[in-house]
Amino acid sequence: MRSPIPLILGLAATAYTQADLEACLNDSGVPVDTVSGTDWARDAAPFNTRVPYTPATIAVTTTIEHIQAAVLCGVTAGVKVTPKSGGHSYASLGLGGEDGHLVVELDRMYDVTLESEDTGVAVVQPGARLGHLASVLWEDYGRGVAHGTCAGVGISGHFLHGGFGFSSHTHGLALDAILSATIVLANGSAVEASPTQNADLLWALKGAGSNFGIVASYRLQTFVPPPELTWFGASLGWTQSTAVAGLEALEAYARDEMPAEVNFRVSAYGYGGASIEGLYHGSEADMRAALAPLMETAAPSGGITSMGNGSWIDAVTHYAYTNNIDQTTPSAQENFYAKSLVLKGLNGTTAQAFVDYWYNNASQTTTRSWWFQMDMHGGAHSAISLNPNNASAYAHRDKLYMIQFYDRVYSGTYPTTGFALLDGWVAATTAQLPDDGADWGMYINYADTSLDRGAAQRLYYGENLPELQRLKALYDPGELFFYPQSIEPVVA
Numbered sequence: 001m002r003s004p005i006p007l008i009l010g011l012a013a014t015a016y017t018q019a020d021l022e023a024c025l026n027d028s029g030v031p032v033d034t035v036s037g038t039d040w041a042r043d044a045a046p047f048n049t050r051v052p053y054t055p056a057t058i059a060v061t062t063t064i065e066h067i068q069a070a071v072l073c074g075v076t077a078g079v080k081v082t083p084k085s086g087g088h089s090y091a092s093l094g095l096g097g098e099d100g101h102l103v104v105e106l107d108r109m110y111d112v113t114l115e116s117e118d119t120g121v122a123v124v125q126p127g128a129r130l131g132h133l134a135s136v137l138w139e140d141y142g143r144g145v146a147h148g149t150c151a152g153v154g155i156s157g158h159f160l161h162g163g164f165g166f167s168s169h170t171h172g173l174a175l176d177a178i179l180s181a182t183i184v185l186a187n188g189s190a191v192e193a194s195p196t197q198n199a200d201l202l203w204a205l206k207g208a209g210s211n212f213g214i215v216a217s218y219r220l221q222t223f224v225p226p227p228e229l230t231w232f233g234a235s236l237g238w239t240q241s242t243a244v245a246g247l248e249a250l251e252a253y254a255r256d257e258m259p260a261e262v263n264f265r266v267s268a269y270g271y272g273g274a275s276i277e278g279l280y281h282g283s284e285a286d287m288r289a290a291l292a293p294l295m296e297t298a299a300p301s302g303g304i305t306s307m308g309n310g311s312w313i314d315a316v317t318h319y320a321y322t323n324n325i326d327q328t329t330p331s332a333q334e335n336f337y338a339k340s341l342v343l344k345g346l347n348g349t350t351a352q353a354f355v356d357y358w359y360n361n362a363s364q365t366t367t368r369s370w371w372f373q374m375d376m377h378g379g380a381h382s383a384i385s386l387n388p389n390n391a392s393a394y395a396h397r398d399k400l401y402m403i404q405f406y407d408r409v410y411s412g413t414y415p416t417t418g419f420a421l422l423d424g425w426v427a428a429t430t431a432q433l434p435d436d437g438a439d440w441g442m443y444i445n446y447a448d449t450s451l452d453r454g455a456a457q458r459l460y461y462g463e464n465l466p467e468l469q470r471l472k473a474l475y476d477p478g479e480l481f482f483y484p485q486s487i488e489p490v491v492a
């Protein structure tokens, strides 16, 4: 880790130093990490070690007043301000995605309480991690909320930009649970974003939250899970010559038949064949009946290979791949490059291009550790697709699939020749699709460091980009909350 750089401030009237910024925070009573201390090392550590950045200063807030004061110190110093929740951004956007930001570390703020048993509304602080949220909601209240798998992921990055997991086909994205939020804006004021107050801000937060301020508190709608859930694994038995037909059968099932209670993804890892992992919100017998048409058409030479059942928290724990889900500190780090693709379908010549690259290119690279996961995201019975793309900033509700491509090294640095593998796969798959911003896009929660700002905005926000650029000009015209892929303000 390099030592913090002195601040070079083009816009500020006076050149501020790191010491000035720290003094401002200290004068306002905001705790700050000591440079080179153990807390600094922990808070500046990215999940993706391929993209490390050095903050100007790290403010460790424990109250909303701290957050407000930190924002104002950033304004005074002319330094970009970046909130960090769980720090799991693939592009280290929680550190600002570049050197020199004032990072507002939120992960000491992780309280989870239920506002009312009657409504099941939870009040949650912005630095809670997914596993902690799930643990408290279940243990204290017998409730849950739909979200992704990894226990160490922070709720803010996850909930503000999507949040897809093994309950999303049934209940919606994590962001669909956000009823309202308290947010600190670029001028330091704290406002409510709800359907009745600053509704445009709530619309923007649900999909593009990192561009508009620092959320200090959420009100989330929880649900009472069914008493029994059943998780399953299956092999598809596809080969290079059957995979296109398999994908087309999969698509017919996912588009029209797949019941709301079924959740699954198709994955392939390196040289292994394609397999399914999923979660049924109900019993084994009902799961078997719901999956039968899929297994008959898409996996005639495959079948269910593993199964288990249990309570809601058992299912969450199963897919967290650890028994210790109640996490309040960071755990793992990986060194990787990742890409995403959200698509309305994968059939015909497009499916052929995807499959050819898979078997002819990806599977021939013997020195790499890649995988892809293709989530069943949309379809006739998906809770995500009940709403139109413009229901909130999240622009991909009409997409059937959400694919993630991931390539990791276990030691040493990521090779400069490495990027071409996944770039080529996405390019091959999209080559024959219209480039009109409607047929395919990308997902910022799998932030892709190869995208320039223009491409990132277009692919992440699709048809919602013009409205988001207008709102950016309204709420953060000076781009205090800037990062290399942030939304550009456009005055209408």
Ligand SMILES: Cc1cc2nc3c(=O)[nH]c(=O)nc-3n(C[C@H](O)[C@H](O)[C@H](O)COP(=O)(O)OP(=O)(O)OC[C@H]3O[C@@H](n4cnc5c(N)ncnc54)[C@H](O)[C@@H]3O)c2cc1C
Binding pocket: 047, 082, 083, 084, 085, 086, 087, 088, 089, 090, 092, 093, 094, 095, 106, 126, 147, 148, 149, 150, 152, 153, 154, 155, 156, 157, 158, 160, 161, 162, 163, 164, 165, 209, 210, 211, 213, 214, 215, 216, 444, 445, 446, 483
């Ligand atoms: C191991 C692992 C597993 C994952 N599994 C899934 C999965 O199953 N499903 C899925 O959809 N995604 C998954 N993801 C992706 C994950 O959803 C995103 O990386 C998410 O943005 C991480 O949130 P964070 O708070 O931990 O990240 P951070 O790096 O802290 O923040 C990410 C972004 O949110 C902003 N932000 C943070 N706090 C706030 C706030 N309070 N107000 C406004 N903006 C804020 C940051 O500035 C940054 O731009 C996974 C990631 C990892 C590393």
Ligand SMILES: *[C@@H]1O[C@H](CO)[C@@H](O)[C@H](O)[C@H]1NC(C)=O
Binding pocket: 022, 023, 026, 027
């Ligand atoms: C921060 O403020 C406290 C008083 O609140 C003071 O004792 C301390 O010396 C200050 N530290 C720095 C680095 O300015």
Ligand SMILES: *[C@@H]1O[C@H](CO)[C@@H](O)[C@H](O)[C@H]1NC(C)=O
Binding pocket: 227, 228, 229, 284, 309, 310, 311
């Ligand atoms: C899991 O399945 C078994 C066998 O059908 C059943 O006896 C048990 O009650 C189930 N567990 C839960 C938590 O429903």
Ligand SMILES: *[C@@H]1O[C@H](CO)[C@@H](O)[C@H](O)[C@H]1NC(C)=O
Binding pocket: 251, 252, 255, 343, 344, 345, 346, 347, 350, 433, 439
């Ligand atoms: C094939 O995929 C396209 C998107 O690439 C989609 O619009 C179309 O509906 C799909 N066709 C079928 C039959 O599923």
Ligand SMILES: *[C@@H]1O[C@H](CO)[C@@H](O)[C@H](O)[C@H]1NC(C)=O
Binding pocket: 357, 360, 361, 424
């Ligand atoms: C993929 O593999 C084919 C066949 O080996 C080869 O002709 C092609 O150049 C490869 N494409 C890329 C992008 O590497």
Ligand SMILES: *[C@@H]1O[C@H](CO)[C@@H](O)[C@H](O)[C@H]1NC(C)=O
Binding pocket: 388, 390, 391
């Ligand atoms: C979404 O788009 C539809 C159709 O263009 C429009 O009628 C509706 O007002 C839009 N909703 C929002 C919230 O912008």
Ligand SMILES: *[C@@H]1O[C@H](CO)[C@@H](O)[C@H](O)[C@H]1NC(C)=O
Binding pocket: 185, 187, 189, 474, 475
């Ligand atoms: C802060 O900005 C918001 C949004 O632009 C505005 O409504 C509010 O009046 C501002 N508050 C102050 C104190 O300037």
